[in-house]
Amino acid sequence: MLLLQLSVLPYIHYLSLDYCIVYAFLLITLVIGLRAGRGIKDIREYALANRSFGTVALTLTYLATDIGGAAILDWGVALAYSDGIIYAIANSGLIVSYMLMAFVVAPRLMRFQGCMTLGDVMKSLYGTHSGILVGLISFLIIVCFTGMELVVLGVICESVLGIKSSWGMILGGILFSLYTAHGGIKSVTITDVLQFLVFIVGIPLMAYSVVEAAGGMQHIWATVPKTNLLVVNHEKFSSYLPLFIIWSFLPVVVASPIVMQRMLMAQHPRQLRDQFLVVGVFSSLIRWVLLFIGLAALVLFPHIAPNNAVAHIIHHLLPTGVKGIAIAALVSVNMSSLDSLLHTAGLTVVHDVIKPICDMRKVVINELSWVRWATVLVSSIVIAIGLYAQDALQLFLMALSFQAPTLLCPILAGIMGLKVDKQDFYVAVAGTLLVFIALKLYLPATYDYLSLPILIATNSAIFMGFHLIRHKGFVVRKHRQDTYTLWRPMRPNLLARLTWRSLLTAPQRIISYSQTQAQKYGAPYVLLGVFVAMIYTLPYFLWSYTSLGHQPTMLTLRFIGATLCALLIVKDKWPKSFLPYLPTFWHLTLLYCLPFTSTVMFLITQGSVEWLINIAITIMFLIVLVDWLSFILLSALGIVLGLVFYQLVIGPISLQLDFSTGYLLVYTCIFSTVTALIFARRREQHLEAKLREIAAHYHALDPTRTQDHPAALRIANMISILVPNCKKRPF
DSSP, rough: OOOHHHHHHHHHTTTSSHHHHHHHHHHHHHHHHHTTTOOSSHHHHHHHHGGGOOHHHHHHHHHHHHHHHHHHHIIHHHHHHOOOTTHHHTTTTTTHHHHHHIIIGGGGGGGGGOOOOOHHHHHHHHHHHHHHHHHHHHHHHHHHOOOOHHHHHHIIIIIIIOOOOHHHHHHHHHHHHHHHHHHHHHHHHHHHHHHHHHHHHHHHHHHHHHHHTTTTHHHHHHHGGGGGOOOOOOHHOOOOHHHHHHHHHGGGGGGGGHHHHHHHHSSSSSHHHHHHHHHHHHHHHHHHHHHHHHHHHHHHHHTTTTHHHHHHHHHHTTTTTTTHHHHHHHHHHHHHHHHHHHHHHHHHIIIIIIHHHHHHTTTOOOOHHHHHHHHHHHHHHHHHHHHHHHHHHHHHHHHHHHHHHHHHHHHHHHHHTTTTOOOHHHHHHHHHHHHHHHHHHHSSSGGGGEEEEEEHHHHHHHHHHHHHHHSSSEEEEESSSSSEEEOOOOHHHHHHHHHHHHHHHHHHHHHHHHHHHHHHHHHHHHHHHHHHHHHHHSSSEEEESSSSGHHHEEEEEEEEHHHHHHHHHGGGGGGGGGGGGGHHHHHHHHHHHIHHHHHHHHHHHTTTHHHHHHHHHHHHHHHHHHHHHHHHHHHHHHHHHHHHHHIIIOOOOOOOOOOHHHHHHHHHHHHHHHHHHHHHHHHHHHHHHHHHHHHHHTTOOOOOOOOOOHHHHHHHHHHHHHHHTOOOOOO
């Protein structure tokens, strides 16, 4: 009987609800991946899906690929568990990096629309042999990186599912190669979207469960060791600071083969810009969620290994059903990285290495078929790496620390329009290699964190130095042209004149901006005046929580606000000469009555609950009334002026908030602002799309017509003014 029980228990265990959820997720992923990849006709469709995906799909597949299994277990929860809050703060620098990608790199990447891979980009900049070299290095690194992610999958299978790690790696490698080799980027993107949706449900559920079990964030903050809350005085501050600086000011992801391929899938610069803006915010939020999970696990399980924190949470805290969703989320985030890596590896080795060599030897190959078989072969190599060659992971880390600094400056220089040359590239690579070897031989292990910034600085100095010597200056590409010119800095006196001219014309530009935005999105002058005037006079509870010493200041602020609103109400009685300045007065009234007054009153009341609620109302109210750019400008300026006013008029700022109030303030500001910006931007995009549609119908009329109806002319001219980059018809 005992033998029968021992043989039946595992069988029942593997057919539990949690396991069935994981099985269903894997089966659905396989079916969707195979169905999505049907009908692939050529290599460009296999590699880029003919740029047919929208912004949402590209953003979700980027996020799913960027957050791998190692990022969750080893670089996310484990680092938060061992190092504390400094991990999340260092990662916050990625927001700036993604902003640079959105506004600086993305608009200039469209000149490489004929490229499919990072090797293609390097080939177009530095020649065929450079593309082959970069493709070969990228392939070797991707293979090792895939092996590392496969090892993480084995760890997940063994620690969470109870399946032997070797079986998990073998079955996972086979599963991913099936739909990846079959459907290429179409299968990878569609399954990534599914995997991200599972991840975005499972990880927050895990975070909620572990934080609640630990007694809430306030209890966690009070219980966690103080060393985990240190930043500047943290023992690893010197190692995190270079990473924060690099992540903040350098778009390092541009040197990644996977990221480059995702960028080349974009249809236009605006799509790529929106993608990176969302990724920058969302990626940082996910890392803060991982921080909360790690700190809560530290409170609950203070004596375990950091890498086992997630497994302990799943086994000991999550109820049935939620446990299955959490496991599926871990598997999904690992799968999304693995299938992307397999796809890029197969494509890179064939398209960037094998095919150029065959072309030079005039050998014709079926590139699509070769890429598919290469993907299957890579999956076999990766399984072998995961099973037998653990040292390959260390080789990967060494190779990655050499590849990123070597490619970052040459790629950025080429994208930004510098006239690049293969000699500069090869000299920089050789010099960086020598410094890399010297650092590995002579740099002490305790200072290993300095290797990356030293190598980036070395490569950039050599590359830019040789370019400067060869051309006796910086030769840059003319805007939207294929010609180059020697860049020369402007003279200081000319800069000074331009600066003074800018200062003198600033009021006129502000007035013009206000007029344009008010014309574009409307301005309910009277309604705002009546509504805010009522708020300033009737809801006494919003301003009664002040000491007697601050009552005169509060009354003065409200009197000024009520006066501004009254002037808006009687705008029809304004002299005609004042009406052009009405939109500017409208924006100044919003600035004063909403962000400025809310900031001052929040400080006066020492963070009262009433004014904490009022901040959320202010954010939502302001974004309803103005566009997203005006919202950012008015909010930032109002807060700064409020802080300055309080410091000069009332006294030093000594805001002492308890944990709950501070947490609610940060939560309210972040999520209200993000939510408002997202939906406000969608509203603006919808309006501009409708106007473009009207303009397209009008411009599609017979161009030989010599006379147009005056109403049509007014509509067309209005659209040309309001919508940027809109096609204009000569009138």
